[in-house]
Amino acid sequence: MLFNSYTFIVFFAIMLALHNLPLSWKTKKVNLLLASYIFYAAWNPPFILLLWLSTVIDYFVGRALYNQKDGYQRKLLLVISLVGNLGMLCFFKYGGFLLENFVAVVNALGIDYQPAAPNIILPAGISFYTFTTLCYTIDMYKRKSEPVKSLLDFSLFVTFFPHLVAGPIVRPPQLVPQFETPRTASQQQLLNGLFLLSLGLFMKVVLADGMLAGSADLVFNAATALPTLDAWMGVLAFSGQIFFDFAGYSTCAIGIASCLGFTLPENFRYPYAAIGFSDFWRRWHITLSTWLRDYLYIPLGGNRHGEFRTYTALMLTMLLGGLWHGASWTFVVWGALHGIYLCVERLFRPKPLTPDQIILEAISNKEEAVEPPVITASASFAPAFLRNKGATNFFAALFTFFLVNVTWVFFRASDFPTAGRLLSSMFGNINGGVPVLTTLAILKVSVITVLLVLTHWFMRNTSVLQVAHKLKWWLVGIIWAFMLILLLLSQESSSSFIYFQF
Secondary structure: OOOOOHHHHHHHHHHHHHOOOOHHHHHHHHHHHHHHHHHOOOOOHHHHHHHHHHHHHHHHHHHHHOOOOOHHHHHHHHHHHHHHHHHHHHHHHHHHHHHHHHHHHHOOOOOOOOOOOOOOOOOOHHHHHHHHHHHHHHHHHHOOOOOOOHHHHHHHHHHOOOOOOOOOOHHHHHHHHOOOOOOOOOOOHHHHHHHHHHHHHHHHHHHHHHHHHHHHHHOOOOOOOHHHHHHOOOHHHHHHHHHHHHHHHHHHHHHHHHHHHOOOOOOOOOHHHHHHHHHHHOOOHHHHHHHHHHHHHHHOOOOOOOHHHHHHHHHHHHHHHHHHHHOOOHHHHHHHHHHHHHHHHHHOOOOOOOHHHHHHHHHHHHHHHHOOOOOHHHHHHOOOOOOOOOHHHHHHHHHHHHHHHHHHHHHHHHHHHHHHHHHHHHHHHHHHHOOOOOHHHHHHHHHHHHHHHHHHHHHHOOOOOHHHHHHOOHHHHHHHHHHHHHHHOOOOEEEEEEEHHH
């Protein structure tokens, strides 16, 4: 079931009504759990069995991990959870990929091996709910928190329909305590939730699908080299599309949860205003980046064992993060590029000052306060906005955005020849190639990209709700009505969210 469908609107209206009836809290939780299974079953009912299996295994294994005293038994239980969860993920998501690469290797060795193509259907959201349950058992092994008290609460934590298919990736302390006491949305929560739901659908249906997807598809599906302008417009269109699509889903999920009285963690914080790649990953898919940091980068050593170990852990984390996104070498390259960017950024960032250096800097600052500052000729004639720190940061953010767009080529391209053809068009085919975009499409992508980057920059330290609460109520009403009108004028979007495939 898609958020961007009339079926979901009816489903959600029924759920809101049931959740606000004078029923016991346990009954309401059972209603939410059944609704979550119905929501998931709309894609492929048999895959509910996988969801049940993952839920039951990790609930009982997690409880045993917390209570078990014997070290060997605890490790064995953790292995059972890891094998069960990662085994299902590897089979359904990477089975075909592993077989394809195995066949390529043995054929390269001169062995003629051509197995039948596997017919494996990828369950929707398996990467998301696998990571959700894994963090629980790992936390139980480390005894970071206490076990969930009831199977009902744990099942609802795993399958809660707003976050089930494409996140945010929640952790038990973020959601389970909210199931322990009765809750319904206050008037403010309901209004906030409905506004966020409207905004998320507007981002997905109007902007991602209606305004940008067509241009991105034309460029990435082109079989020949393109003019540089067309190539860049297609990549920028996808850059906007994937943000509006995925951030739109997260915004819908947070809004839906708010309407029911629950709070989900923030997943996007204006990533195209990031100054550098460390900042980018603090803003893009926040719940995944923090998961990779806590359950992969830090266990690999983090920054505690010297520079070489740090760079190795960083690269491995980003390579596996790339592979998490899809069973293709193009995703691995996408992750590798982000890993390289992060390593280079770390290599050239200013080193922390030693205590002696801090003292020397303090003394020099005092001296500068007495003596008039020396301004070189080049600095005095430089434009004022270039001598402004805010302007420097803005240009640094633009450069980060430029490099992010290069990585999106590998994320979106179906194979390396397509990625290579597009990159060559972007950086060396100014007058050649056959145009595929109309002037109107180029203008549309340009305007949306400029507005997107500027909005991210001016909103980088705030949130939509904070801004909305500061505006006059009638102005918020006009903006809300504008979004709803455009949604109603748009055709029902049958396009699933991009991250459903992960």
